[in-house]
Amino acid sequence: MSRRGWALFLAMSVIWGVPYLLIKVAVEETSPVVVVFVRCVVGAVLLLPLTLARGQLRPALRHWRPLLLFTVLEMTGPWLLLSYAEDTLSSSLTGLLVASVPFVAALAARLVGDEERLTPVRLAGMGLGVVGIVALLGFDVEGIALLPVLAVLLVVIGYGTAPLVASRRLDGVPGVAVSSLALVVTALVYAPFALPRTGEVGAASTRAIGALAVLGVVCTALALVLFFALIREVGPQRALVITFVNPAVAVLAGVLLLDEPFTLGLAVGLPLVLAGCVLATRRNTPAPAAVDAPVP
Template sequence: MNRRAWILFALVAVLWGIPYLLIKIAIEDLSPMMVVFGRVAIAALVLVPVAAVQGSLRALRRNAVPVVVLGLIHIVGPFLLITYGEVHISSSLTGLLIAIEPVLIALLMLRAEPVTPVRAGGLALGLVGVAVLVGLDVSGDRLGLLGAGMILLATLLYAVATVYVQRRAADLPPTALVAGTTTVATVVLAPFAAFSLPTGAVSGGSWVALLALGLLCTAVALLAFYGLIGEAGPNRAGLVTYANPVVAVLLGVAILDEPIGVSTLAGFALIVAGCWLSTRPAPAPAPVVECTMAAR
C-alpha cells in the first residue's frame, strides 16, 4: 500500500475501534434505535454540506441505486445489528467478532481469486476462531448467543458492502458516497426513531458518546474507509479489522472493566491467523519457457 493508504488505514483502525465503547455508554440512557438514528443523522448533517461545497453531490444522480443499496447494507443493517447485539454481549467481544470480516471478504471473492491450500486453510482457521470465541465466551447464554449472532451477521453485511463498493461505487467521490448513504439511512430510520425517543433523563456522557459516534466514528471514519477501498482494494481495506479489536478490547477492559481471558485471546489469535492466510495473494504462475530446436 502507498503512504496515503497507510494513513487512511491507521485512521480507520482507531475510529472503528472506539464505537463499541461509545455504544455501550450511549445505550445506558438511549434506545438502540435512537443511538443508530442519532449517529447517522449527525453524520449526514456534517457530510451533506461538505459534499455540496465540493460539488460532488451531482455524482449521486446517476448512481442512486448503489447509494441506496449501500445505505441499507453498510449502515442501516450493520449499525442496528451491532447496537442491539451489544445489549447482550461486551464491547470487547463485539470488536473481536468483527475481526472475521477479511475471511468473509475472501469467501465472497472466491470466484475472482484462486483458492490455494494456504488460503483454504486460512478460511477454515478464521471460522474456527469464531467458534472458539462464541463457544467459550457465551456458551449456554441464549441472549449472549443472540447478541453474537447479530454481530456476525453485521460483519457479513460489512463484507458484502466492501466488495460492492469496489464493484459498483469505486468511481464515486467518497464525500458524495458517504453523504448519500448516511442520508438514506437517516430517512429510513426516522419513522422508527420517532417512537424510540427517550422518556427519562439522559446523561451528558450518553449525549457526548452519541455525538462522537456520529461525527468521528461515522462521518470521518466512513470517508476514510471508502477512500481506503479506492486506494488499496477491498481485501486490504478489510484488513483494518486486525487493529480495530485491539483498540476495542483495551478500551473495554480499561474503562468498562470487561473481563478477558486466555480463551478469548486464543480465539482472536486464530481469527487473525486465518485472516492473514486467507488474504495472501496467490503465487504468480511460473513463466512458460518454450524450447525450440534450430533446423539443421
Template sequence: MSRRGWILFGAMCVVWGIPYLLIKVAVREIGPAELVFLRTAVGALLLLPVALARRELRASLRPWLPLLAYTIVEIGLPWLLLSDAERHADSSFTGLVIAGVPLVAAVIARFGPGAERLTALRVAGLLIGLAGVALLLGFHATGTGPRPLIELVGVVICYAAGPLIIERWLSDVPRYGVAAASLVVGALLFAPVAVPSLPSLARHATLRPLLAALALAVICTALAFVLFFALVAEVGGVRATVITFVNPAVAVVLGALVLGEEVTVLTGAAFALILAGSVLATRHPAPAKELATAS
C-alpha cells in the first residue's frame, strides 16, 4: 500500500477500535436509545452537507426499502443492542465478541446470492474461530449474565448481514448518500423515544459521558465514514476489511489502560483463535495463474 493507504488504515483501526470504550463511558448516564439518537443525529448533521455537496443524497433515497432495511440492520438495532450490552459487559470483552463478525459473514455468504464454496480451509477457520468465541463467552458468562451475551450475538449477526444488503440492493448507490441517509433515518426512528428525555439528560448528565457521546458521533461515525470511504478508494474494499481484525485489539488495550478492565491469558488465547479463524474463513483462494506462478 501507499503511505496514504497506511495512514488511512492506521487511522481506521483506531477510529473503529475506540467506540467500545466511548460507549462504556457514555451509557453510565445516557440511556441506549438516547445514545443512538445522539450518535445518528450529530453524525447526520455532519455528513449531510458532504452528501449534498457531492449530489449523492437524492440517488440514495430512491431504493428506500433496502435503505430502511440497511439502517435497521447495520445501525439502529446493533447500536441499540451494543449500547445496552455495555451497561453490563466490559468494553474489551465486547470488542472481542464483535471480532466474530467475519465468521458469521462467511457463513451467511455461503447461502446468499453468488454463494462462495466452503473449502476445507474455510471450514477449519470457522471451527477455530467458533472455538475462540466459545472460550471467550464461557470465561465471561458467569460474571456478565445471559442478556448482554445474547445482545452481542445479535450485534454480530446484524453487522455480518448489513454488507450483504449493500452488495445486493445498494451497490450502485453513492456511498456518502447511503451513509448520510441511513443516519438521518436512524435519527428519525429513535427520535420519538429519545427526544422527550433530552431535557432531563441535559440537566443531570455529567461532562464525561456527554463528551463520550459527542466523540462517538463525530469521530467514530461521521469522520469514520469519510476515512473508510477514502481507504476503500485508496486500497480497495478487500484490503480495507482487514481493519476488522485489528479493531478488537485496540478495544482490549484501551479497556485495560483507560478503564482498568481485566485482560487474562484466556482472553488473549480467545482473541488469537478468533483472529486466526476469521482470516482463514474469509480467505479467498488464489487464482489459478497465481498458483502456477507460486509453484
C-alpha cells in the first residue's frame, strides 16, 4: 500500500478498535439502543451540515438505492443484530466470527467479477490474522446458541459486502454525503426505540457522556469519512483487513486504560495479527506481459 493507504489503515484500525472500550463504559449507565441512537445523531449533526454546505445532498440522493443498501448492510442491520447477539455470545466468539469479514469480502468480490486477485500470500496473511485473534481472544464456546451465531453471520455478510457496494455503486458520491445520509436513516430507524429512554443520558455520569461523545464524533463521524477514503485508496478487500487489528487495539486499550492483565495471548497474538495484516494487504504483482514469439 502507499503511505497514504497505510496512514488511513492505521487510523481506522485504532479508531474502530476503541469503540469496544467506549461502549463498555457507556452501557454501564445507558441501554445499547440509546448508545447507537446517540452516536448516529451526533455523527449526523456533524456531517449533514457539511453535505448541505457543499451542495452534495441532492446529487447523493440520486443514488438512493445503493445508498440505502449500503446503510442497511453497514449500519442499520449489523448494529441491531450485534446488540441482540452479544446478549448471549461471549465477546471472544463474537470477535472471532467478525474476523471472517475479509474472507466474505473476497468471496463477494469474486462473485461480482472483481479483477483483484486473492493471492496465496494474501490468503496466508488472512489465516495468520485469524490465528492471532484466536490467541488474543481465545475460543470460548460456552453458552453458544444457534440464533445469535446466525445473527453475527448476517453481520459478517453485511460488513463484507457494504464496502463493495460503496466502491462499485457509490464511487462518485463523496464519503461525507453517504455517511451523513446513512446516519440519518439509521437514527430514524432507532428513534422509536431510543427516544423513550433518552432520560438515561441526562442521568448519566460525565464519564458515560464523554464516552458517548467520543463514540459519535471520532468513532462514527470521523471514522466513516476515513473509511470511505480507505476504500477508495486500497479497495474494499484490503480495507476490511482492519477487522483483524480492531480486536488487538481493543485488548491493548483494556490493558492500558482499564488495568486489564497483559496476557501471553496478547504477547503472541498481537505480532501475528500485525504480520497477517502486512501480508493480507500486499499489492498483487502485475502479471508479466506476454512476449510475442519472433517471426522466422
